[in-house]
Amino acid sequence: MAATATALAVLTACGGGEDTSAKGAGGKPVTITFWGWAKGSKEVVDAFNASHTNIRVTFEEIPSGNAGGYAKISNAVKAGNAPDLVSIEYPSLPEFVSAGSLQDIGAHFTEDDRKKLLPQAVDLTTLGGRTWAVPFDATPQVFYYRKDLFARYGVQVPKTWDEFRAAAEKVKKADAKARIATFFPDDPTTFEAMAWQAGAQWFKAEDDTWKVDTTDPATTKVTAYWQGLLDAGLVHNNASFSPEWTGSLKNGGTIGYLGASWGAGVLKGTLPEQSGKWAAAPMPSWDGKPASGMLGAPPSP
Structure with missing residues (x-):
């Protein structure tokens, strides 16, 4: 068995696929891709797709981080065909940030959003005064x-x-x-x-x-x-x-x-x-x- 750890959703720097902004402008649903491994992720995505008509999430299950998931993500970023969202463990986030693999999402993560989440988890996704991820899970x-x-x-x-x-x-x-x-x-x-x-x-x-x-x-x-x-x-x-x-x-x-x-x-x-x-x-x-x-x-x- 491979041990996974607390995961969170992260916007990658080199999203692949079609131009989602153009699709949104054309009146069609925006499509984003999400790679993750946490149990229940597919069910969450299915529920999200069932309740949203303007955004469509395509989910792909990958191995947990150290069991091959991180290597897959890194290779996809280098190849320019990375997904839009990925799961990354809190301790591994700084490595991806320092490698330039992630985007600062602070402009989309408002103060009201922050107030709804555990402050300690938000702190773990804030590096250098910038926001690199949204806390996806916390495990006391x-x-x-x-x-x-x-x-x-x-x-x-x-x-x-x-x-x-x-x-x-x-x-x-x-x-x-x-x-x-x-x-x-x-x-x-x-x-x-x-x-x-x-x-x-x-x-x-x-x-x-x-x-x-x-x-x-x-x-x-x-x-x-x-x-x-x-x-x-x-x-x-x-x-x-x-x-x-x-x-x-x-x-x-x-x-x-x-x-x-x-x-x-x-x-x-x-x-x-x-x-x-x-x-x-x-x-x-x-x-x-x-x-x-x-x-x-x-x-x-």
Whole structure:
């Protein structure tokens, strides 16, 4: 499986096909092409086409970004036959901007449009004071837990990370083989999101250069916390979405999942026999107030 990440719609610099402005002027529907891979994109396009008569969107599904989609987009831009819209992950947007592959769409993305969207997502599509994309998706972290097993073990849903550790200790005491969650050693994005939640900013532009810092106090705090859980044997240590992780969920050896908003789909597809046993809660935070990093999107075939 190739892991896709949060996607957004982007206007490319070298749209291919017919002159859409001429078609619009002639009274015919404007036709635009859209390449993407996020699940549900085709259904969104179908609904859009059914509700609009002056614009027609032609959708083509492509592989997720790092699984070949980005190479396809880059090659199409170089060849001069790129689509009008593409899906690009937030972390990959700067690369396409610096390569000159995208158009500044600020003139078409009004302040009223911005107010309707998550400010943090808008910030991720604004580089150098210009707007290069429209946020298409945002994926906050979510804590999923087995309602039945939490009740059986007398565990309350944790609101803080201190409460999470206490809950982890209670789960282990109630069932020596069970753990409240799993740490994914192969998935830096989950750890990155938790550091982000704590206030870390690993990189930023400063004086025309990139400033990178992964030793800040927030990251150090998150690192020490999870190392403590691992050293105490309070969480499992399995590769993300591995057979070991899946098997542990199936047999009740893991009764919680620190995932993202798309995680419900993962659980539904992986554990259909446990339908109705899982519930979603906000991620624990350091002070009990709502806070979340964003965490990509689900694995897809």
